[in-house]
Amino acid sequence: MKVLLTGASGFVGSHILESLFARQVPTVLLLRNPGSSQFLKQHLRHTEVRQGSIDEPETLRQALRGVTHVIHCAGCTKAIRSAEFYQTNHVGTRHMVEAINSQKPAIERFAHISSLAVCGPATANQPACENTPTHPVSDYGKSKLAAELEVRERCQVPFTIIRPPAVYGPRDTGFFSMFAAIKRHLLPRPKRNQAFSLVYAKDLAEAVVICLTSLATAGQTYFVAGPEVVTGRRMAEEIARQMGVWTIPLPMPAILLWTICLAAQSVSQLTRRASLLNLQKYAELRAPGWVCSPAKLQAETGLACATTLKQGIGSTLEWYQREHWL
Secondary structure (H helix, E strand, C coil): CCCCEECCCCCHHHHHHHHHHHHCCCCEECCCCCCCCCCCCCCHHHCCECCCCCHHHHHHHHHHHCCCEECCCCCCCCCCCCHHHHHHHHHHHHHHHHHHCCCCCCCCCEECCCCHHHHCEECCCCEEEECCCCCCCCCCHHHHHHHHHHHHHHHCCCCCEEEEEECCCCCCCCCCCHHHHHHHHHEEEEECCCCEEEEEEHHCCCCCHHHHHHHCCCEEECCCCCCCCEHHHHHHHHHHHHHHHCCEEECCCCHHHHHHHHHHHHHHHHCCCCCCCHHHHHHHHCEEEEEEEHHHHHHCCCCCCCCCHHHHHHHHHHHHHHHHCC
């Protein structure tokens, strides 16, 4: 077994790489710039790096030489223009599928990392399941859905599609702003106390590797999530409790959220630097919920994402402090 991993320089990809290392699985990294990620420095001398990108299809066949399994984690989560989501998430996945097809039967399995965003909003009373009709509300979600269709309709080797909800843990920059605000004694309180599912990064990484190697998961789609349904307020309060800081509630009515997202989008366009916040993100923030059920994954693999919110925040906070992010 030899695995090609894309997206290893990112938050989720770096955790998948560590899970592969823990199992002593020979791993090849597809990297555009091998020296660009601080998360990989300690691993580069222990693994094989092949230079290339999913945006450069001519590099993919070369990268797949001698590989038997592929984990496709590379993707675009923030962009200045909507077209960037489709170019990376949709077209990039098409390039990967075409390269894999050209190398069969040498390639035995393919794990594709998608997102809950392909399904659109879902509540705790009606969580998204794998057979829930898809209705993404953002270009990110639409591009990830298009990528899933490339895999389902065109991939000629056994594949598994993995849909995580919001991911948190050490190295995460997405939820870091909440930790930073609380460090400054501000407790964000959105008017809509949106319910959502979470998955701790290390739990997700373990699930990806298991799905890649299990015969039972071939041809299947799974939500990989913790069993707890969380709200923004509960998460913020747990962070404040573990930090041991006093806080002042910071009400965030819809008009304030909209203004923040509009301002972030305008700054992004002016500076040409992508931001997670924009008016499409506002639509996601105003949704009734983002909840999914991990029941199918547990029933078919016996796998449960066991890290509780309390445990996950504790280890994430410890990492932020140790790395001087806070």
